[in-house]
Amino acid sequence: MITFIIRRLFAAVLMLLVVSMVTFAVFFLVPRLAGQTTDQLAAQYVGKNPSPTQIHAMEVKLGLDAPLYVQYGRFLKGIVAGQTFNDGPDVSVCPAPCFGYSFKNQEPVWPQMLSALPVTGSLAIGAAIIWVVFGVGIGVLSALRRGTVFDRAAMTVALAGVSLPVFFTALLSLAIFRDTIPLFPDAGTFIPFSQDPLRWAGALVLPWVTLAFLYAALYARLTRAGMLDTMNEDFIRTARAKGLVERRVVVKHGLRATLTPIVTIFGLDLGLLIGGAVLTETAFSLPGLGRFAVNAINNKDLPEILGVTMLAGFFVVMANLIVDILYAVIDPRVRY
Amino acid sequence: MKRNKTVAFAAVCAGLSLLTACGSGSSGGSGGSGGNSASGGAPAYNAGIQNIVNASTKTGGTLSFALSNTPDSTDPGNTYYAYMWDFSRLWARPLLSYKDVPGKDGLQLVPNLATGKGQVSQDGLSWTYHLKPGLKFEDGSAITSQDVKYAVERSTNYAPDVAPNGPTYFQQYLTDPTYPGAYKDTSPDKMGLTAIDTPDPTTVVFHLQHPFADFDYLVSMPQTAPVPPAKDTGAKYQEHPVSSGPYMFSSYDPNKGFTLVKNTQWSAASDPNDKQLVNQINVEFNVQAADIDSRLLNGTLDLDLDGTGVQTAARAKILGQKRLQTYADDATTGFLWYAALNTQVAPLNNVDCRKAIEYAINKTTQQTAYGGPIAGGDIATTILPPTVDGYAKSDQYKFLANPNGDTTQAKSELQKCGQPNGFSINIGARGDRPKEVSAAQGIQEALGQVGIKAQIQQYPTGSYFTSYAGSPNFVHQHDLGILMGGWGADWPDGFGFLSQISDGRAIKSAGNSNLQEENNPALNALLDKSTQTTDAPGRTAIYTQIDQMEMGDAVILPEVYSKALLYRNPAVTNVFVTEAYGMYDYTQLGVSQ
Numbered sequence: 001m002i003t004f005i006i007r008r009l010f011a012a013v014l015m016l017l018v019v020s021m022v023t024f025a026v027f028f029l030v031p032r033l034a035g036q037t038t039d040q041l042a043a044q045y046v047g048k049n050p051s052p053t054q055i056h057a058m059e060v061k062l063g064l065d066a067p068l069y070v071q072y073g074r075f076l077k078g079i080v081a082g083q084t085f086n087d088g089p090d091v092s093v094c095p096a097p098c099f100g101y102s103f104k105n106q107e108p109v110w111p112q113m114l115s116a117l118p119v120t121g122s123l124a125i126g127a128a129i130i131w132v133v134f135g136v137g138i139g140v141l142s143a144l145r146r147g148t149v150f151d152r153a154a155m156t157v158a159l160a161g162v163s164l165p166v167f168f169t170a171l172l173s174l175a176i177f178r179d180t181i182p183l184f185p186d187a188g189t190f191i192p193f194s195q196d197p198l199r200w201a202g203a204l205v206l207p208w209v210t211l212a213f214l215y216a217a218l219y220a221r222l223t224r225a226g227m228l229d230t231m232n233e234d235f236i237r238t239a240r241a242k243g244l245v246e247r248r249v250v251v252k253h254g255l256r257a258t259l260t261p262i263v264t265i266f267g268l269d270l271g272l273l274i275g276g277a278v279l280t281e282t283a284f285s286l287p288g289l290g291r292f293a294v295n296a297i298n299n300k301d302l303p304e305i306l307g308v309t310m311l312a313g314f315f316v317v318m319a320n321l322i323v324d325i326l327y328a329v330i331d332p333r334v335r336y
Numbered sequence: 337m338k339r340n341k342t343v344a345f346a347a348v349c350a351g352l353s354l355l356t357a358c359g360s361g362s363s364g365g366s367g368g369s370g371g372n373s374a375s376g377g378a379p380a381y382n383a384g385i386q387n388i389v390n391a392s393t394k395t396g397g398t399l400s401f402a403l404s405n406t407p408d409s410t411d412p413g414n415t416y417y418a419y420m421w422d423f424s425r426l427w428a429r430p431l432l433s434y435k436d437v438p439g440k441d442g443l444q445l446v447p448n449l450a451t452g453k454g455q456v457s458q459d460g461l462s463w464t465y466h467l468k469p470g471l472k473f474e475d476g477s478a479i480t481s482q483d484v485k486y487a488v489e490r491s492t493n494y495a496p497d498v499a500p501n502g503p504t505y506f507q508q509y510l511t512d513p514t515y516p517g518a519y520k521d522t523s524p525d526k527m528g529l530t531a532i533d534t535p536d537p538t539t540v541v542f543h544l545q546h547p548f549a550d551f552d553y554l555v556s557m558p559q560t561a562p563v564p565p566a567k568d569t570g571a572k573y574q575e576h577p578v579s580s581g582p583y584m585f586s587s588y589d590p591n592k593g594f595t596l597v598k599n600t601q602w603s604a605a606s607d608p609n610d611k612q613l614v615n616q617i618n619v620e621f622n623v624q625a626a627d628i629d630s631r632l633l634n635g636t637l638d639l640d641l642d643g644t645g646v647q648t649a650a651r652a653k654i655l656g657q658k659r660l661q662t663y664a665d666d667a668t669t670g671f672l673w674y675a676a677l678n679t680q681v682a683p684l685n686n687v688d689c690r691k692a693i694e695y696a697i698n699k700t701t702q703q704t705a706y707g708g709p710i711a712g713g714d715i716a717t718t719i720l721p722p723t724v725d726g727y728a729k730s731d732q733y734k735f736l737a738n739p740n741g742d743t744t745q746a747k748s749e750l751q752k753c754g755q756p757n758g759f760s761i762n763i764g765a766r767g768d769r770p771k772e773v774s775a776a777q778g779i780q781e782a783l784g785q786v787g788i789k790a791q792i793q794q795y796p797t798g799s800y801f802t803s804y805a806g807s808p809n810f811v812h813q814h815d816l817g818i819l820m821g822g823w824g825a826d827w828p829d830g831f832g833f834l835s836q837i838s839d840g841r842a843i844k845s846a847g848n849s850n851l852q853e854e855n856n857p858a859l860n861a862l863l864d865k866s867t868q869t870t871d872a873p874g875r876t877a878i879y880t881q882i883d884q885m886e887m888g889d890a891v892i893l894p895e896v897y898s899k900a901l902l903y904r905n906p907a908v909t910n911v912f913v914t915e916a917y918g919m920y921d922y923t924q925l926g927v928s929q
Contacts, residue, residue: 036803043802043847047408047416047492047501049836050802050847054504057497088490088498088519088570105406106571107590115589174627179634188627189620190592285623287592295406295591295622300798 001328008324012317019313020306024072027302038064044300045103061086062103075100075306099307104299109307113289119190120288123280124273126204127211132266135216139223140255143231154220161217169213170283173206188285207284211277215269219262226258233257264323271319275312377912384665384904384912384920386439390928392909397927398616399908401641402623402631406591411574412558413491414499418824419643421558422917425610426596426617427579428561431465431484431540432552434916436609436924442915443725443828445552448609449479449562449580453552460547460868465555467538472601473564474579481534482527483562489529490518490568491559498570503826505554506531511543519570526565547868549875553827582612582923593620611910613926626650629903633660638905638927643919644669645900651711654903664903666710669918670723671824671898673706673772674716675763675779676851677891680808681817684761688753690890693779693818694733696746696786701778702895706771711901715739716894719834719883723915725872726830726879732887746786758787761817764805767794772820775895779818790818806848819851822898828916830879831866838886839863852891859885 031041042059043050050058059065063074074083078098085092085101085108092108094101099109138158142151178187186203193200230236231254239249276290285291289308296304377387409415412428425433431450435442445453449471454463471479489495492502495517507513510531515521521528533541544551567578575588583596596617604612619641623631629650631637640646645667646654654660683689699715706712717731734742750756761783765776773794780790793814795804804810805819825833836842840855859882866878886892902920904911907929914921 036799039846040799040803040807044798045500046496046847047414047503049503049849050500051496051504052844052846054492054496054500055802055846058500061497061500085571086498086519087572088495089568090570092572102590105409105574105590112591116591171626174630179630182634185636188623188631282624285620285627287589287622291622292591298405 001325005321005325008321012314012321015317016310016313020076020310021072023306023309024068024075024302027300027305028068028071032068075303079310099310100303102304103301104304109303112304113292113307113311116287116289116292117274118192119286120274120276120281120290122190122193122200122204123207123211123277123286123288124270126201126208127215127277128266128270128273130208130212131215131219134212135219136223136255136262138216139220140227140250142220142224143227144250146228151224155224158217158220161213162221164213166210166214166279167283169210170207170280173210174284177206190286190288207280207286210283211273211280219265222262222265223258226261227254230254230257260327263326267319267323267326268316271316272312274315274319276308379662379906381661382665384438384902385667387912388438388924389904389911390906390909392926392928393613394909394926394928395613395615397614397929398618399614399925399927400618400620400636400638402620402628402637403593403641404623404625404628406621408501409499409574410585410588410594411499411577412561413487413563414501414574415558416502418917419641419919419922422643422914422919423641423922424558424561425581425923426583427577427581427585427599428558429580429607429610430558430560431555433556433609434914436914436921438912438914440915442921443723445556446609448556448607449484449560450555454542454555456551456870460549460870461544463542463544463551463555465540465542467540468606469538470603471580471606472603473562473567474584474599474601475567476601477564478537479562479580480537481540482525482537483564484540484560485527485529485532485534486518486565486568487561487563488532488559489515489521489526490563490570493559494529495519502559503557505557505826506542506559509544509546509548509551509554511545513545518565518568549867549870550827550829550831553829553832556827582607582610583617586616589621591621593618595619610923611926613909632903632905635905635907638908639920639922639925640903641922643900643902643917645711646903648707648711650903651707651901654901655710660903663906664901665913665920666899666901667913667918668713668721668723668915669824669898669900670721670828670915671822671918672716672719672721673702673713673775673822673895673898674719674820675775675893675895676819676821677893678811678817678819678852679891680812680853681761681815683753683755683759684817686753687890688749689755689759691733692746692749692753692755692786693783693788694890694893695742695749696782696788697779697893698739698741698782699735699895700739701782702775705775705778706896706898710899712771713896713899716897719838719886719892719894720830720879721833721897723918724825724828724830724833724879726833726876726883728880728883730884730887732884741782741785743785750786750788758783758789760789760791760815762815763790763792763818763820764800764811764814764816765792765794765820766797766800768797776818776820779893801849802847805851806844807846808843808848808853809845811851811853818893821851823849824918829875830882831863831875834879834882835863837892838882854886854889854891856885856889 038059039055042064043055046054046058082096083094083098094108101108138154142154145151177183184206187206189203191199191203239253276293278290281288281290293308377383377389383389407420412424429448432445433448435444435446450465488506492499493504493507494515512531515529518526531543576585579599582602584599586595586597588594625647628640629646654664677684677690703712703715717735720727763776765772776792783790823837836849840860843850862882866875869875907927909926909928910924
């Protein structure tokens, strides 16, 4: 198992390196190949009506005058060894992992991402708890009550959940539950947990439910399909024949066997979400990593784009690793 | 079954009625202490244009603003957006500022840190300002003339590598244009800029290369807000600029927003311009534009800081309900949407071909493309908008008489320019601006009526001026004869509006704003003359002359004088539109609840 983990960590580092190279190429190399010059690129980060002097100063400041491989090398070096930054009267030290300084606001990227992480974490984890509990629960009940009114109603709602776009559900929920019937007046803002836990939760209920609605629907359908398969297996019949109570048969034997693909998908989903629930954060104006990524792309702020891409990639890779490790816990047949 | 259908129908109706129910419009902001309510303009549609709405001296409470993105900077030396110039006066007081009143009087300059307007030397090359006594920063230290000088030294003018966003007028007009900036200044006290003298702690003397009658406008920009050298943190200064105004920073997050609290060292006696009514001001970044409107309408947000007006859906809601209209103002922003007719791209190098375009355009379509008379603006007949000094009503191409265009006259002009069957040309527009693309399509259609075949080429906003429309080489290579654009003055007179977009000497190889690439020596000379004309009516007459000259040369097709439908939370007090910035004045506000 230890060897497996070490191998996977090594592969994760390689994967992140590839991600950074591809991202760098897309945002820097491709425009260059299309004919964009470095002063044209630098001019995007200067104010209105920039003079040639201003543009050149920015070009030098951002290191855009260096060859691309040097720029990429500096970026990688910053992650492992940190960077220095001339912010005017002083030289700032950006300790490792340093993802550079924003081209737009000249603030270091890593602290900005760290500041956004609790927002995304609050959103993703809260929604994850809701969608797992409700999605799996409804899926199990639907499977056990196959063909009943409950089953049909649940699957219809699930269909709606996977069909309705997140931004539609988000805007509708804000229009109804914040603007018309102000049950959640803080929705659309983020209040730190440390500032006021109750208001933190109150502000996140609508985003949680919106995000969970989509995923719960998927998990309900997945769980129902898995349970229907599993509950027809011989070992379930055997468990019942041995006289086990039905609840134990369903939970300990049926659900456990169904869980493997659900855990896989849950890990991937959570990993992706912690990298930034873009649509939900944008619709609810939550200052998380997803919103950060959108702004970075709109501003063509390469250090921020690279930083958030690598961070999101890191979460996905780690989530995959954790899921693989959990396999061995859930399924005793799996050994590494 | 019929009963089930009836029940279902009723349920749908109930659901729809919930969705369409209007917001309660409850007041925002937290409670505050009591105070005398002065009588002032009652809320009404457009009341804020000429009156102060909800005039009040009531103190206390919290004012909340939101932005749909992040500001370029809160550092007064490093910002170039009108809303930030308006708002930053709360913590960064310049030497002069605009009078805080509605209407035309709001374009007048009044003393802020300085005791009065600049005292000009005989030769017009020196401008002297005296600071008011007893001025203090938020930490209690005295504000001196050296702090004003340092502020200019560290700004975009001389330190563009650290402060890249602001204007560079001081560098252009002062002597010592090669000063390396405060951060490369090797003098022991960082006072190496010879263009500014500080003979005593309350006197600042600016030395100019050439006489420049508009210099008072330059010192009204936030770049003259004092910065103590010892507290300057360069690129990080935006996190906590040291306040000289009624409010100071208490928190800042580059992606979330910032909070201002009262500056206890500020004194109303030294600052008759600004008000210190609320206890706290919150600014939230990156709020969805539609969500800003929703919060304004439901009363949980006080104002949109950007000041560019509500979005389409909110506009329809406001204009459709009398009650909501009461809290709205259709402000003239001082901005002009226009199309530049490039004089270097054939056949638009012929003035008659350009005139053909002026006559052919359907101005109603253009106005509709930009949002109609309320959200878009009024049909423009001149280059200078009505709020800019130098504007004089005129309509050389009879836009108002023939709002749908004059194809007969257009064809006549085509005959004169030797293109009786029309010609082909390309239109450049910013593809991520739907209104601009729609306006370009309107131009394309109108030109098609007279045989001019126009193709629209779309480019991204972020690099439109740096790489495409603002790059003459690119424009020539791609036959971009018509270039969509917009412009607002850096200060509200003809020179402030026209110098960057009309002076032939301002044409640049990248980041060019003179999109029509006109280089008319007579026009350039008039601009120079205006800077040396000391009497205001004389300058005004010159600006009017330049405007009419350019319209006569048909180098610019003015489309609309931009307007924005602003919405004010009913709880906000002392609200009015300042013509200087084309949005609400942010230095006078309070909350009533």
